[in-house]
Amino acid sequence: MAQHDDGGENATAGSAVVKSEPPVVSPGTAVIPSDAFENPGLPPHRLRATDLDPHKDRVAERRVYTLFFLSIVGSLFAVASYVAFPIIPGNTMSVRLNTLMLGLGIALGLLAIGIGAIYWSKNLMRGDELTESRHPIRGSAATRERAVEIFKEGNEESGFGRRTLIRNTLIGALVATPLPAVVLFRDLAPAADPVAQLEHTMWAKGTRLTHDPTGVPIKAADVTLGSVFHVIPEGLNDKADRLEEKAKAAVLLMRLLPADLHISPGRESWNYNGIVAYSKICTHVGCPVALYEQQTHHLLCPCHSSTFDVTNECEVIFGPAKRPLPQLPIAVDSEGYLVAQSDFHEPVGPSFWERT
Amino acid sequence: MTVTETKPPVAPTATEPASTVPPSRGSRFTGAAANYIDERTSISGLVKELGRKIFPDHWSFMLGEVALYSFVVILLSGTFLTFFFQPSMASVNYAGSYPPLKGLDMSAAYSSTLNISFDIRGGLLFRQIHHWAALLFIAAIGLHMLRVYFTGAFRKPRELNWVIGFVLFVLAMAEGFTGYSLPDDLLSGNGLRIIDGLIKGIPVVGTWISYLLFGGEFPGTKVVALFYSVHILLLPAILVAALGLHLLLMVVNKHTQFAGPGRTNENVVGVPILPTFAAKAGGFFFVVFGVIVLIASLFTINPIWTYGPYDPSPVSAGTQPDWYIGFADGMLRLIPPGWEIVWLNHTWSFNIIIVILVLPLFLGLVAFYPFIEGWITGDKREHHIAERPRNAPTRTAIGAAGVTFYAVLWAAASSDLMATHFQITIEGVIHVLQALFFLGPIIAFFVTKRICLGLQKKDHEIALHGFESGRIVRLPGGEYIEVHEQLDDYERWRLVSYNEYKPVMLRPDSKGRITAGERARAALSRWFFEDRISPVTTTDIERSAGHH
Numbered sequence: 081m082a083q084h085d086d087g088g089e090n091a092t093a094g095s096a097v098v099k100s101e102p103p104v105v106s107p108g109t110a111v112i113p114s115d116a117f118e119n120p121g122l123p124p125h126r127l128r129a130t131d132l133d134p135h136k137d138r139v140a141e142r143r144v145y146t147l148f149f150l151s152i153v154g155s156l157f158a159v160a161s162y163v164a165f166p167i168i169p170g171n172t173m174s175v176r177l178n179t180l181m182l183g184l185g186i187a188l189g190l191l192a193i194g195i196g197a198i199y200w201s202k203n204l205m206r207g208d209e210l211t212e213s214r215h216p217i218r219g220s221a222a223t224r225e226r227a228v229e230i231f232k233e234g235n236e237e238s239g240f241g242r243r244t245l246i247r248n249t250l251i252g253a254l255v256a257t258p259l260p261a262v263v264l265f266r267d268l269a270p271a272a273d274p275v276a277q278l279e280h281t282m283w284a285k286g287t288r289l290t291h292d293p294t295g296v297p298i299k300a301a302d303v304t305l306g307s308v309f310h311v312i313p314e315g316l317n318d319k320a321d322r323l324e325e326k327a328k329a330a331v332l333l334m335r336l337l338p339a340d341l342h343i344s345p346g347r348e349s350w351n352y353n354g355i356v357a358y359s360k361i362c363t364h365v366g367c368p369v370a371l372y373e374q375q376t377h378h379l380l381c382p383c384h385s386s387t388f389d390v391t392n393e394c395e396v397i398f399g400p401a402k403r404p405l406p407q408l409p410i411a412v413d414s415e416g417y418l419v420a421q422s423d424f425h426e427p428v429g430p431s432f433w434e435r436t
Numbered sequence: 437m438t439v440t441e442t443k444p445p446v447a448p449t450a451t452e453p454a455s456t457v458p459p460s461r462g463s464r465f466t467g468a469a470a471n472y473i474d475e476r477t478s479i480s481g482l483v484k485e486l487g488r489k490i491f492p493d494h495w496s497f498m499l500g501e502v503a504l505y506s507f508v509v510i511l512l513s514g515t516f517l518t519f520f521f522q523p524s525m526a527s528v529n530y531a532g533s534y535p536p537l538k539g540l541d542m543s544a545a546y547s548s549t550l551n552i553s554f555d556i557r558g559g560l561l562f563r564q565i566h567h568w569a570a571l572l573f574i575a576a577i578g579l580h581m582l583r584v585y586f587t588g589a590f591r592k593p594r595e596l597n598w599v600i601g602f603v604l605f606v607l608a609m610a611e612g613f614t615g616y617s618l619p620d621d622l623l624s625g626n627g628l629r630i631i632d633g634l635i636k637g638i639p640v641v642g643t644w645i646s647y648l649l650f651g652g653e654f655p656g657t658k659v660v661a662l663f664y665s666v667h668i669l670l671l672p673a674i675l676v677a678a679l680g681l682h683l684l685l686m687v688v689n690k691h692t693q694f695a696g697p698g699r700t701n702e703n704v705v706g707v708p709i710l711p712t713f714a715a716k717a718g719g720f721f722f723v724v725f726g727v728i729v730l731i732a733s734l735f736t737i738n739p740i741w742t743y744g745p746y747d748p749s750p751v752s753a754g755t756q757p758d759w760y761i762g763f764a765d766g767m768l769r770l771i772p773p774g775w776e777i778v779w780l781n782h783t784w785s786f787n788i789i790i791v792i793l794v795l796p797l798f799l800g801l802v803a804f805y806p807f808i809e810g811w812i813t814g815d816k817r818e819h820h821i822a823e824r825p826r827n828a829p830t831r832t833a834i835g836a837a838g839v840t841f842y843a844v845l846w847a848a849a850s851s852d853l854m855a856t857h858f859q860i861t862i863e864g865v866i867h868v869l870q871a872l873f874f875l876g877p878i879i880a881f882f883v884t885k886r887i888c889l890g891l892q893k894k895d896h897e898i899a900l901h902g903f904e905s906g907r908i909v910r911l912p913g914g915e916y917i918e919v920h921e922q923l924d925d926y927e928r929w930r931l932v933s934y935n936e937y938k939p940v941m942l943r944p945d946s947k948g949r950i951t952a953g954e955r956a957r958a959a960l961s962r963w964f965f966e967d968r969i970s971p972v973t974t975t976d977i978e979r980s981a982g983h984h
């Protein structure tokens with residue numbers, strides 16, 4: 081320790097090389113001029129008002145203990161507020177008042193301590209700056225030598241380097257030990273294959289289209305031109321895995337002029353009098369595509385602005401999504417309710433590796 | 437008799453008074469207690485080592501403190517919340533006291549969050565303290581990192597501590613995201629849905645990672661419990677360990693200080709831990725805590741009761757993640773349409789793969805920057821003087837480019853809000869941001885570098901010729917000149933004490949070869965240090981004095 085105590089404030093910055101260390105440390109491509117300025121040293125210390133005037137000193141002292149006293153008041157006020165401003169069930173105003181009063185009391189209790197302590201340190205504690213020398217971070221040459229020696233001794237006494245079979249099997253054993261932990265995570269999810277589940281939804285031949293969230297079936301006659309319905313399959317609300325099914329089966333129902341629909345071969349029978357149903361789950365990363373622009377027949381995903389053109393079988397016209405929203409083939413049953421002809425013909429929602 | 441005199445005292449105590457004044461009862465008790473502890477822990481050594489350690493002072497050094505203190509607030513408020521929160525997605529029927537949601541089916545997590553907000557006195561306050569403190573934590577870490585970067589405080593011997601700090605930053609964001617998801621409300625559920633879609637896009641393993649994470653199909657019934665363990669146990673444990681290491685290394689390396697008269701690379705000028713720094717920093721902790729509580733009692737944050745419980749179907753326009761995740765969300769939005777192919781019987785979602793490659797690349801550059809710069813300069817010395825940003829123009833310009841890159845991604849996350857606000861099409865906003873994604877950082881780089889060099893030139897002028905005093909005098913010949921006043925030694929030192937580097941000279945090594953690595957280093961070095969302004973030297977001053 082003692083050897084380093086030469087640092088002090090006289091040392092010049094700009095001195096390129098750490099002095100007390102034998103190996104010269106490379107400054108790299110740094111330019112070290114010989115005619116650099118000398119560090120002028122610390123400027124003279126200026127005394128504060130509290131150092132010069134005993135009256136000011138006393139005033140400062142009074143301020144500090146007043147603040148600490150105020151902190152006690154704040155904390156007690158918070159305790160009193162806890163009792164004085166109870167929460168009345170159903171009354172949001174009482175919640176707000178409780179939060180506010182409790183909070184103000186606690187805040188006062190904290191802020192007054194903080195401001196008091198800082199004021200104390202700035203005005204009443206020692207005002208000039210002190211200097212401490214730095215030492216190179218690396219250990220001294222002797223220490224480093226001893227450290228190397230210790231490792232050598234350890235190696236010799238254990239034969240770690242010599243008995244290679246012991247060493248290598250130990251390394252192997254240590255590598256293998258955590259493997260069970262990896263396997264253990266398999267049962268986070270059920271045994272079933274995820275891919276099969278991703279490929280199917282609740283929709284099946286004859287499943288009625290119902291209102292989201294009420295589950296009331298929808299008559300084709302109720303779907304007027306230009307309207308849009310948020311749809312779930314009938315019976316969804318009674319399912320135990322309601323949310324998981326809904327995350328795949330949510331559908332948007334719209335009615336356009338049949339003339340506005342550009343239908344590809346094979347899909348001619350998928351709509352009913354211009355009523356079309358498309359998956360509501362964005363093919364980008366799965367947000368609900370909830371915004372329908374009536375004028376342009378565009379569906380907009382609020383998450384990353386992917387835009388789908390309903391007149392063109394929901395193909396992507398803007399945004400990061402690639403695939404069109406899958407279409408649900410629909411028809412009308414004997415009572416005039418809209419029903420699905422089948423499940424979707426492709427997996428809905430975001431892409432995944434196994435999807436083809 | 438003489439024998440007994442040389443014997444060491446049987447029970448040396450710290451209570452032995454140095455002066456003749458008899459000690460008061462209080463100080464006798466303190467002394468006895470200190471002695472008791474020291475005889476069992478040897479703690480006096482620690483006090484001797486650290487008690488008068490010097491800490492330099494500068495407002496920007498407090499950013500790290502803000503981060504530390506808000507973390508303490510997070511721990512305290514979070515612990516309170518765990519007493520009431522139920523990390524379960526079991527379906528319950530809400531019977532609490534918030535009227536609009538009465539009778540609705542929801543998860544226990546959401547319902548207990550409502551109870552914390554509406555049935556427990558101080559519950560809402562503590563939820564808001566926790567959330568505000570978390571936002572402040574991440575913001576303070578970000579600003580602290582910028583401070584360290586722009587002053588070069590990451591240079592040897594602090595490269596490792598920079599990396600640890602970077603890890604803390606990532607952990608803080610992970611803490612933020614997992615915590616945000618716990619209430620299982622509509623907004624955070626949508627965030628999870630995006631995460632699910634992102635994960636599914638990862639080649640080979642994506643489907644399975646999502647399946648395991650959600651305990652089956654999205655949204656499943658497991659993820660809140662899983663995130664809860666991660667949020668209150670796993671991540672905090674790592675965070676506390678990394679934080680301890682971060683602070684320990686700071687003590688070992690001692691804090692940097694800004695260049696100034698009397699401050700050198702071999703000393704630390706500032707206030708001692710006991711009492712001044714302890715009072716100041718301790719007081720500052722209470723101020724940070726108090727300000728967070730004040731904000732939390734005045735301003736609502738994350739009012740989950742207005743969003744409703746999670747349901748995969750509804751969503752509102754303008755949904756946004758918490759701001760610190762915004763850059764990732766923004767990057768998703770900037771991908772042009774159609775970046776997905778089916779190849780070898782598998783789906784390759786480049787609209788996602790690109791995002792999960794570019795962001796880690798960006799973060800990786802941040803994490804490894806100290807080593808890159810160290811390799812270019814080849815400077816193996818220790819650096820304890822925090823540089824003024826202008827005195828390292830290229831580094832500062834790179835930093836500005838990085839900040840711009842981040843800002844563009846961040847802005848992209850609000851592209852729909854910008855479009856509605858400024859009445860332009862969303863396509864227009866995205867296209868502009870796509871262009872800025874590439875051009876923004878480049879422009880920022882050049883502009884910042886010019887500004888730095890300009891400021892350095894001005895410093896150079898002032899150090900050499902003094903500053904314009906504003907005093908006009910008339911010379912005997914009748915012409916008017918403004919008197920230039922020379923700086924005093926202290927002021928000048930601030931302007932002339934900085935490091936200068938020159939580009940690497942490309943030289944063959946001992947085998948007479950020039951390696952590709954050296955070539956790259958030389959090119960980078962030229963790029964870094966070609967334009968530079970040397971600090972004024974004594975010779976410069978003499979020469980300029982001679983001219984007058």
Ligand code: FES
Pocket residue numbers: 362363364365366367381382383384385386399400401
């Ligand atoms: S989830 Fe629809 S655009 Fe990203």
